[in-house]
Amino acid sequence: MYSRPVLFDQSPTLAENFSLLQGRTKIAVLFDETGREQAEGILETANTIPAESLLVSEDTPDQKVSEFVASQKMGTQLCIVAQWDTAYRLFSLTVEEGASEEEIQTFIIGQKKRFVYCMKCFSTNEIAGEASAVQCQCSAHLEVGPFFSKVRKGYIGYPFIPVEQRQTVGS
Amino acid sequence: MFTQKLDFKTTDLTTFPFPFTSGNYRYSNDLKKLQNINCVEITPEYELQIKAKRRLLDEQPEVRFQSFPHTHEMQWEVLEMLVDMAVSRYPQHFEVEKDGKNWTFKNNILAEEESFVFGDSTTLKLEPFDYIGRHFHNDFVLMVQRDDNYYLEVGQVSYAALFSAHWNKGMSFNEIHAPVPFVSRKGDQMAERIRQFLHSIEAGEPWTRINWNLMANRWDVNYETMDVWEPERSLITAENAGELVRLRVEEQKFYRMPRSNAILFVLNTQFLPMEDLKLRQEWFDLTYSVLQDIPEPMAEYKGIAPYLPQTVEYLRREDEKIKASKESEA
Numbered sequence: 084m085y086s087r088p089v090l091f092d093q094s095p096t097l098a099e100n101f102s103l104l105q106g107r108t109k110i111a112v113l114f115d116e117t118g119r120e121q122a123e124g125i126l127e128t129a130n131t132i133p134a135e136s137l138l139v140s141e142d143t144p145d146q147k148v149s150e151f152v153a154s155q156k157m158g159t160q161l162c163i164v165a166q167w168d169t170a171y172r173l174f175s176l177t178v179e180e181g182a183s184e185e186e187i188q189t190f191i192i193g194q195k196k197r198f199v200y201c202m203k204c205f206s207t208n209e210i211a212g213e214a215s216a217v218q219c220q221c222s223a224h225l226e227v228g229p230f231f232s233k234v235r236k237g238y239i240g241y242p243f244i245p246v247e248q249r250q251t252v253g254s
Numbered sequence: 255m256f257t258q259k260l261d262f263k264t265t266d267l268t269t270f271p272f273p274f275t276s277g278n279y280r281y282s283n284d285l286k287k288l289q290n291i292n293c294v295e296i297t298p299e300y301e302l303q304i305k306a307k308r309r310l311l312d313e314q315p316e317v318r319f320q321s322f323p324h325t326h327e328m329q330w331e332v333l334e335m336l337v338d339m340a341v342s343r344y345p346q347h348f349e350v351e352k353d354g355k356n357w358t359f360k361n362n363i364l365a366e367e368e369s370f371v372f373g374d375s376t377t378l379k380l381e382p383f384d385y386i387g388r389h390f391h392n393d394f395v396l397m398v399q400r401d402d403n404y405y406l407e408v409g410q411v412s413y414a415a416l417f418s419a420h421w422n423k424g425m426s427f428n429e430i431h432a433p434v435p436f437v438s439r440k441g442d443q444m445a446e447r448i449r450q451f452l453h454s455i456e457a458g459e460p461w462t463r464i465n466w467n468l469m470a471n472r473w474d475v476n477y478e479t480m481d482v483w484e485p486e487r488s489l490i491t492a493e494n495a496g497e498l499v500r501l502r503v504e505e506q507k508f509y510r511m512p513r514s515n516a517i518l519f520v521l522n523t524q525f526l527p528m529e530d531l532k533l534r535q536e537w538f539d540l541t542y543s544v545l546q547d548i549p550e551p552m553a554e555y556k557g558i559a560p561y562l563p564q565t566v567e568y569l570r571r572e573d574e575k576i577k578a579s580k581e582s583e584a
Contacts (some may be wrong), residue, residue: 085322085424086405202421202477206314223481230432234424242481249485 088184089233090174092195098188102124107160111175112136117192118164152180163189172196199227200237206236266298273466274540278547288460293507293520296340303391307412319384320423326375328514329383336386348400383408393521413523414476415467457512468558490561495568496529522582542569546564
């Protein structure tokens, strides 16, 4: 469903420090190799309730992840600890299984990624660092706007002509 | 190739929904119950507008029409409503034959006839909403109610004012209106008030409001063409503003669809060049008064700040001419 939450750099699911949510009776942690140490820390912190974890690699089939999430009972708190690309995949699979964003805490190992949606060619482009403008693969120059689309999975990219190229207005 | 040449304007002033009732304007929802609930309206510019609209839809289908696959049943409901309204109001222009689910719709103005099975989208070349929308000059947007909000699930938009059916697809009413920086006289957010108001709209009792903007030699400004129209705005001068700057009025009508419970937005967009305002002195005076009183943030939000001073200067010069003419007559 298009209105499902997607992971982006301002997602409410993103967390810096683990906290056990009130009323949770179990914890389930999905992590990749880069997140192993932090995942183990979470499991230790939450040692008063039952816990379960799944190490995920690029080779892990989506179905295995989905089955892991689907097997969790109501009241389970879900954690994702991974690099951005893996976290993005795990978050998507988790919400597809019916988990709400409030039930998931996501911890990113390394850099978060941001994407801009080109309003010229309708493709997404990764934004380097804190850049406020990018050049799309279609060569359009894009100002990164403040609005994010869950459907387009990126921030709006307003096309503009750089001042030095504005010789033929309206071309 | 797509162009934005404006080859039509409102010629029958009695059909132009002039937006101002006083000499100063601020954002407000200004919602009223619709007196004539039939939204189909044939203007003298009908054929020109349909030609322009269809050209846009054919040349930029991804930009101008968007839908989700699960919306077809809702789209057929809209088709049925528009067909029935058209036939009811203009039986000389539109006809429909209904033999059970086998329908034939005729548009006599365009000499077109289409037979299809109602409810079966495979019997139309286009999606039902896209097909029927191409017979009327309006923009159509279907907002589906879920939880406490409305989500854009189908849109056919050819007269955008800082809007894009492509970008806004799937967004909630609040997300679409997020940039509105102004508050109403009561202090609450205008977009939020309208969203709350939409909840109260009942089937068979549509409502309306009027929105306005200026356009600099274009009929629409969308995000996809921002690199083109943004620098073009600086080409407006006090000398050419009369011809090139148009008062763009968008009459918005809101219908609760009885079966899907969605809200259909029907947008009637009309244009009047600044120079034609003189055809009605009251319209000229009100527009001149409103435009010279627009606060800077509102001008920026509407996207008219780069050519508003030139437009006001044009109106000031014309106003002087009118006054001088009256004095010499006296």
